[in-house]
Amino acid sequence: MIRGGLAAGPLLLAGVLAGRTPLGVLAAIAAMLAGINDRPGGRRVSVKRLGVPAAAGALGLLVGTGAGQGLAAVPLTLALTGLGLLAGGISAVGPVASAAGTQLLVGAALGAGMPAAESGGQRALAFLAGAGWLLALRLALPTPGSLAGDFRFDGERAAVAEVYDAVAALLGAVGGPRATARRAALTAALDHAQDALAGPRLRRYASSGAERRLHAQYTAALPLAEAATALFWAGEPVSARAAEGPRRLAAAVRGNTGTGPLPAPSRSVPALRALDDALLRAAETFDRTDGAQQRPLARRRGAKGAVRAALGVGGREYGLRVALCFGASAAIAQALHHTRWYGQHQHWYWLPATAVFLVKPDLGPLASRVLCRAAGTVFGALVFAGLAAVLPRPAGLIALVAVCGALVPVATRHFAAQTAVVTVLVLALVMAGGEPQASVSRIGETLLACALVLVVGHLPMPGERGGGVRARLGAAGGAAHAYLVHVLGESGDRAERWVLRREAYRTLAEARTAIAVAAAELPALARHTAGTGAVADTLERLVDTTTACAVHLDDTGRLTPRHIGQLHQALKELETQGVEVPLPAAA
Structure with missing residues (x-):
């Protein structure tokens, strides 16, 4: 909360004092997005967690600004659709990649739909400066209560x-x-x-x-x-x-x-x-006074694994949905741009930017996140409308941005609360940038984006539905097999065994998370992943049994009938469930 309060508000103030308010607004938006990605944990890992998405957002601003200035409506829509396909596939790689894909598209929407005198390069640098400021605060400020030690x-x-x-x-x-x-x-x-x-x-x-x-x-x-x-x-x-x-x-x-x-x-x-x-x-x-040098005990997804995930079944399915949502929302927004429905609020970036957040499956089930987004936007817009009527400008708006920045870390615990806080913050930034009060139009655009994402989310796609869940289950099955082969091979390399064990449990946990989200969808979507929970249960039993086998082999050098029977039973169940995990010859 301290970092959030010291980020967006002061950045906006710096832009206003320097006479570069639009750049201050972009820097504040970047700090807000970095604050959403800011999570408890080590300082060093926050460099990747905050920095990679920020770099993607700056790239999106650069590309979006160039496309918005150089392309007509139809080519621009096609370009944004292609960018959505790319970002959607990248998002299937992992959490950091998902945040990077989101900021890439949000930046592109802002760059294309927010006319300004600044060049794309200036906008990108302002965005990087805003995110970099929050990252610097993350690295430099001590956590309360930790001053006594390092x-x-x-x-x-x-x-x-x-x-x-x-x-x-x-x-x-x-x-x-x-x-x-x-x-x-x-x-x-x-x-x-x-x-x-x-x-x-x-x-x-x-x-x-x-x-x-x-x-x-x-x-x-x-x-x-x-x-x-x-x-x-x-x-x-x-x-x-x-x-x-x-x-x-x-x-x-x-x-x-x-x-x-x-x-x-x-x-x-x-x-x-x-x-x-x-x-x-x-x-x-x-x-020991000093830890000994250790061999790495964590396998990281390499470039080949990332490409495989992006181009796999899950990446293709998600990429198509993101592309449809992003491209269709950009087309609709541009079509409405010259109508009376928009009135004096002529910037059309809100609709595609909203669709980007709504289409993300890692934010929860589709129906749930749509309802949360709608409720949070309506509540936040009404709150801002009341505050805008009484706050002085620009000092009151700057103070409101600072307060909302401090509330972002708390609000991230629930998507509706996060939406409400972000809505107030963004509306304050928009007004500070010189636009009129936009609460009513933002509510309408959000509801339109909700309807669009609901429709696209239920459209049939080429290939098998639920591909993302099944891809994660496949990865968990492969990791379980590698772990089983190593243990039954009685290798003396315990460090390698711990690496394989971590990989098996980690991929299984990721699969369970995806299964839980899919199971909470409406029946039209949930039915495509029916039965995957039972497969995860069996894989979990297999990995637990493999761990028990490893410990027993270390002590006695042989397995008991119970160990062997449990292994055979789990593998037989997996075979009937359509998952092939061959039993090593050593068993």
Whole structure:
């Protein structure tokens, strides 16, 4: 909230004082969009999370300005449609790519639909300056409460500590009704920590002792998570003493201290012996003054994988829908541009920019996000209409932009609330830029965009519907197979095993998220992904069993009939569900 309050409002003020209000408005919009992408976590990873979308937005402004100035209505619409196809495919690669695709199209809509005296290059630089200002605040300002230690790594430290807390919570829940939810929470904590440690310079050979120590502490948590998962698979409750060690490790990470004595769990079964061994190794890691250099334990999607995702079934389907929505909304907006319906509000960028946000599946089910967008826009526009009648100009508008910028981080918890705050902020920026009050027209444009996206979202597309969900399930099945082959091959490379295990659980979590969103759609869309939840359940059981096999093989060198039977049962179920995960010859 502090960063948000210091971003958009001051940038707009700087533009007004410099006599370059339009550029100040663009810088404030860039800061607002960067604020939407700003999330808790490590500072270093925020460079990618905020910087890549901002660069895409600046590129969109540059392209949109050139196209808007040099093309007639029909060629411009075709160009924007093609850009929508490209951005939609890119958005299927991952969260950062999705944000980049969104800002690329928003920037293009603003550049093409917001006439101004500035060149495309000036606009792009102003946009980058606005996003860069918020990123600089993100890197420089300490998190409240972190001033006592090295605040540069407070986000990374908190993320690693959450992993140990999640291990302790799973151990405490083993054999009970909440065990499955705790195992899922452990996966989420590991994913978050992996992302937090993936920023610049947090790589194989980190640049400082603090970084190396954090990376080593994260690595030390992986065998603990593996042992806890094996205990979860066995289903036998463990003593409260077993969870006390990971809790003390979590406190040591947060306080950047040593661990002190750790209570040893019982060593009665292989998984408990593995847990005890992992605690001992973790204690040794924590007691070192400097973390040892670590080999990377996170596989990243390379250029080939990104291209495959963008050109795959999910990328093509999403790209077509984005292209249709973006192109059709731009065409409709330009057609209405010269009608009385627009009146004196002649900038048509709002309609395509709204459609871009609405068509994004990672913001929730289609019907839900359409309703939230409509409700949030109506509420925000009415609030702004009341405030605009009493606020002085431009000082009151600048103050309103600052307040809304501070509220953006809170409002991102719900799409309707985020829409309401962003609507007030954007309307204030538009008025500060010299336009008249535009609440009524923005409500009408938003409702039109909602109707358009609902129609396009339910249109049949070439190929199989639900392709994005099935593509993620396919990736999860491939990762599960690679993990299974490695474990049954009895390779001694535990670091590689942990990499494969992380990949298996991470891709499975991504598939489950996509399945949950698809299942919440209206029946006309939800029916296309029916049954995928059962496939995810079976894959999850297979990966859990593979983890239990790994721990048991480490201890005894052989598998029990229960392990083998569970593997065969999961693989047989997957075969009947249409997912091919071959059983390695070693089984």
